[in-house]
Amino acid sequence: xxxxxxxxxxxxxxxxxxxxxxxxxxxxxxxxxxxxxxxxxxxxxxxxxxxxxxxxxxxxxxxxxxxxxxxxxxxxxxxxxxxxxxxxxxxxxxxxxxxxxxxxxxxxxxxxxxxx
Amino acid sequence: xxxxxxxxxxxxxxxxxxxxxxxxxxxxxxxxxxxxxxxxxxxxxxxxxxxxxxxxxxxxxxxxxxxxxxxxxxxxxxxxxxxxxxxxxxxxxxxxxxxxxxxxxxxxxxxxxxx
Numbered sequence: 461x462x463x464x465x466x467x468x469x470x471x472x473x474x475x476x477x478x479x480x481x482x483x484x485x486x487x488x489x490x491x492x493x494x495x496x497x498x499x500x501x502x503x504x505x506x507x508x509x510x511x512x513x514x515x516x517x518x519x520x521x522x523x524x525x526x527x528x529x530x531x532x533x534x535x536x537x538x539x540x541x542x543x544x545x546x547x548x549x550x551x552x553x554x555x556x557x558x559x560x561x562x563x564x565x566x567x568x569x570x571x572x573x574x575x576x
Numbered sequence: 577x578x579x580x581x582x583x584x585x586x587x588x589x590x591x592x593x594x595x596x597x598x599x600x601x602x603x604x605x606x607x608x609x610x611x612x613x614x615x616x617x618x619x620x621x622x623x624x625x626x627x628x629x630x631x632x633x634x635x636x637x638x639x640x641x642x643x644x645x646x647x648x649x650x651x652x653x654x655x656x657x658x659x660x661x662x663x664x665x666x667x668x669x670x671x672x673x674x675x676x677x678x679x680x681x682x683x684x685x686x687x688x689x690x691x
Binding site for chain 1: 594609611617619620624626632634659665667669677678679681682683684685687
């Protein structure tokens, strides 16, 4: 069963605008972590932001924020004031915690293109 | 900023040959992982390693694959007899602990091309 769903294969955004990248997840584990990674064209995976299932507030890291809606099982990434350097693939990932050191499971990714 | 180092960055090999991909995780990390990404597809878990043994592996990680931590710093992935479908980017990652907020730091990847 697919645990992480990213329904937007590609997104375009105008420079300086905000953009939301969608992510929904599926788990029966009450304790889990949600992550977003950025993969620029150079190929490396760069950690952006983390949200724990028990965190009361939405995570924020600079221009990145995570819109966490637990009941809807969604963890959308919001990038404010987009920059040309934000053009990349973005992966949502989840880790279930009840069973110990379970691996990070990734979605298929969304390719974001920022237009000048 | 500590980083995970992977070598080689790109390797081309003939089908049936053995390949070893090397990784130097962050020094105080205890959990090590290999993931792979076939071109244009999602990142897939292969194996996790802790306390000198495999803690979990996916169905992709069959008998052709093995991992080893031969010394205190290197973490290697060996593919015994490569197939065309092994062509992918292979990422090594390491993490400090197994708590929820355990962020995995990824290396830049090793691109394997099997001809």
